[in-house]
Amino acid sequence: MKKINFKYNWLPVLFIGLVACDVNNDLDPIKDNTPEVPEVALTSGTADFSKYVSLGASFTAGFTDGALFKEGQKNSFPNILASKFAMDKGGDFSQPLMNDNIGGMVNGTTVALDPRFYFNGSAPVRLTAVPTTKIGFPADNAPSFNNYGIPGAKSFHFVAPGYGSAAGLATVPATANPYFVRMMPTQSTLLAEAASKAPTFFTLSEVGGNDVLDYAVAGGASGAITPKATFDAAFGAIINTLTAQGAKGVVANIPYITTLPHFTAVPYNPVPMSAASATASNQGFALYNAGIVQAFTYLVANTPMTQDMADIEIAKRTISFSEGNNAVVIVDKNLTDLTAINPALKSYRQTTSEDLLVLPSSSFIGTTVGGNPLLVNGVSVPLEDKWVLTKKEVDAIKDATDDYNTTIKAMADSKGLAFVDFNVILQNAATAGLQFDEYTLNTSLIFGGLVSLDGIHLTARGYALMANKMLEAIDDKYGSNFKKATKGLAKAADYPTNYSPALPN
Incomplete structure (x- = not known):
C-alpha cells in the first residue's frame, strides 16, 4: 500500500488556540462497535487424529x-490437514522432504528427474539449476514418515513387493520407485509400510489416477490402461488393510484427467494460415485426397463396405486448409488401413474438437523437419500418435475412470468412510469455476x-x-466441526498459485 505523507505545520497553531479558549478538551473515546466473534474450539467428533497417515x-x-x-x-494437502488435526489431539506429521526447492533428482551427475517449472512472464519453463536430491x-x-504419497504410483504398485527396493531401480524396466526408495521402507510393500505406522486416521486419494495418466500423456501411443479387475483387487486390499484395526478415514475418487489443461490448453486448430x-497446402494434399476416394x-465394389460407410471415412480423411486457424494433420491408427491398396495412403486425417492435443505439442506444431520450410510438423508432416488423444482414446480413459x-x-x-467426489469438483472447476x-x-x-x-497437478x-473438501467430508461423516471451528479450514490467501524461481533452499 502506498504511504501518504501529511504536513503537520498547522498543529501548533491549533493547539495554542485551543489552550487560549476556556473549553473542555476532554473528548470521549471512540468506541469500537465491531462485535467480537467468539472463538469456536475444534472437536473431532468420532474421529481420532492422533496417528494420521x-x-x-x-x-x-x-x-x-x-x-x-x-x-x-509443505503445502501438500495432507500437511495442511495435519495442521488442522493438530488443533484437537492430532499428532506429529512427517514428510520425506526433498533436499531443495529446485525439484527433480540426479543419478550421479546426470539429471534423472527434471527440476520444477516457473513462469517467466510468458510461459512455463524449467529451472536451469541442478537438483541436489x-x-x-x-x-x-x-x-519415520506419515505421508506415503508416491509420485507415479499406480494402484497395483501399492501391493507390489520391492517397490521401495534400491536394487529395483537398476532393473530394466525399473521395478522400484525412486521417491519410495528414499523413504527407506522396512516392509515389503508400500501398503504394508503405511499400515505399519498403525494409523488411527488416514486419507486415501487419487489411487487409479496414474493407471490412466501414463497412457494419456503419451497420447495413447504407449503404456496401457490398468484393467478394472487389477484395480479392484489392489484397491480392495488397500481399503481392507487400512481399516483392519478400526482406523477411520476419508477417500477421494479420481477426476477425468482429460479436463486438465495438459489436455485442453492447446486447441485442436492451432495452425494459422493465409x-x-x-x-x-491443399495442392500438396490433392493427390492424397484423390487417392482416398x-x-x-x-x-x-469389392468388399462388404457400403457407400455410406465409405463416404463417412472419406469426409473424415480428406485434408483441407483455409484462411484462418486450421486443424492439424495427425496419424490415426484407428482408421481403415489402405496401404494394401496404395502404400502411399497412410492413416492421415485432421483433428476435430473431440481430439485433444497434449500440452508439449504446443512447442512442436509448426516446427520444420531439418529446417526444410516445406516439411512442417502438423501440416505437411502429420503428427505422430503421441501428440494427440483421439476421441476413441479419450472415451477409453473416461470409461476406465468411471469403472x-x-x-x-x-x-x-x-467401510463407512468419508468420501470426496473430486471428479465432480474438478468438472465444476473446468466449467463454472470454484469459489x-x-x-x-x-x-x-x-x-x-x-x-x-505442468497442467496436471494442483497449485498450493x-x-x-x-x-x-476433505475436512468438510470429515465433518459430515464423523461429527467434527472444522467448518465452524475458528481457523478450522484453510484460507485461500495463505497459499500461492505460483512459486518464485528464486525460492531459497
Missing part, C-alpha cells in the same frame, strides 16, 4: 509445477489458480481447497 500418489505428495520440492511438499539416497528422518498458404471406391470410481465409492461406503474465499479458481493454465504450471491453493 496419508496414502496416495503425486497429489498426496504435494507434487506441483512438474516436480516435487520442499515448499510444495540424489536417487537412492535416504531422505532425512527415514523411515489464403496463399492454405492454397499451397479411389481406394474407397475400390472397397465398396475405478464406481469401485472407490462402493468400497468407501462399505474459494475471495477467489474463483478454474482449470485455465497459469492464471486459473487451481492447476499448476488448489491443494488447500482439496484439504477443505
Whole structure:
C-alpha cells in the first residue's frame, strides 16, 4: 500500500488556540462497535487424529509445477490437514522432504528427474539449476514418515513387493520407485509400510489416477490402461488393510484427467494460415485426397463396405486448409488401413474438437523437419500418435475412470468412510469455476489458480481447497466441526498459485 505523507505545520497553531479558549478538551473515546466473534474450539467428533497417515500418489505428495520440492511438499494437502488435526489431539506429521526447492533428482551427475517449472512472464519453463536430491539416497528422518504419497504410483504398485527396493531401480524396466526408495521402507510393500505406522486416521486419494495418466500423456501411443479387475483387487486390499484395526478415514475418487489443461490448453486448430498458404497446402494434399476416394471406391465394389460407410471415412480423411486457424494433420491408427491398396495412403486425417492435443505439442506444431520450410510438423508432416488423444482414446480413459470410481465409492461406503467426489469438483472447476474465499479458481493454465504450471497437478491453493473438501467430508461423516471451528479450514490467501524461481533452499 502506498504511504501518504501529511504536513503537520498547522498543529501548533491549533493547539495554542485551543489552550487560549476556556473549553473542555476532554473528548470521549471512540468506541469500537465491531462485535467480537467468539472463538469456536475444534472437536473431532468420532474421529481420532492422533496417528494420521496419508496414502496416495503425486497429489498426496504435494507434487506441483512438474516436480516435487520442499515448499510444495509443505503445502501438500495432507500437511495442511495435519495442521488442522493438530488443533484437537492430532499428532506429529512427517514428510520425506526433498533436499531443495529446485525439484527433480540426479543419478550421479546426470539429471534423472527434471527440476520444477516457473513462469517467466510468458510461459512455463524449467529451472536451469541442478537438483541436489540424489536417487537412492535416504531422505532425512527415514523411515519415520506419515505421508506415503508416491509420485507415479499406480494402484497395483501399492501391493507390489520391492517397490521401495534400491536394487529395483537398476532393473530394466525399473521395478522400484525412486521417491519410495528414499523413504527407506522396512516392509515389503508400500501398503504394508503405511499400515505399519498403525494409523488411527488416514486419507486415501487419487489411487487409479496414474493407471490412466501414463497412457494419456503419451497420447495413447504407449503404456496401457490398468484393467478394472487389477484395480479392484489392489484397491480392495488397500481399503481392507487400512481399516483392519478400526482406523477411520476419508477417500477421494479420481477426476477425468482429460479436463486438465495438459489436455485442453492447446486447441485442436492451432495452425494459422493465409489464403496463399492454405492454397499451397491443399495442392500438396490433392493427390492424397484423390487417392482416398479411389481406394474407397475400390472397397465398396469389392468388399462388404457400403457407400455410406465409405463416404463417412472419406469426409473424415480428406485434408483441407483455409484462411484462418486450421486443424492439424495427425496419424490415426484407428482408421481403415489402405496401404494394401496404395502404400502411399497412410492413416492421415485432421483433428476435430473431440481430439485433444497434449500440452508439449504446443512447442512442436509448426516446427520444420531439418529446417526444410516445406516439411512442417502438423501440416505437411502429420503428427505422430503421441501428440494427440483421439476421441476413441479419450472415451477409453473416461470409461476406465468411471469403472475405478464406481469401485472407490462402493468400497468407501462399505467401510463407512468419508468420501470426496473430486471428479465432480474438478468438472465444476473446468466449467463454472470454484469459489474459494475471495477467489474463483478454474482449470485455465497459469492464471486459473487451481492447476499448476505442468497442467496436471494442483497449485498450493488448489491443494488447500482439496484439504477443505476433505475436512468438510470429515465433518459430515464423523461429527467434527472444522467448518465452524475458528481457523478450522484453510484460507485461500495463505497459499500461492505460483512459486518464485528464486525460492531459497
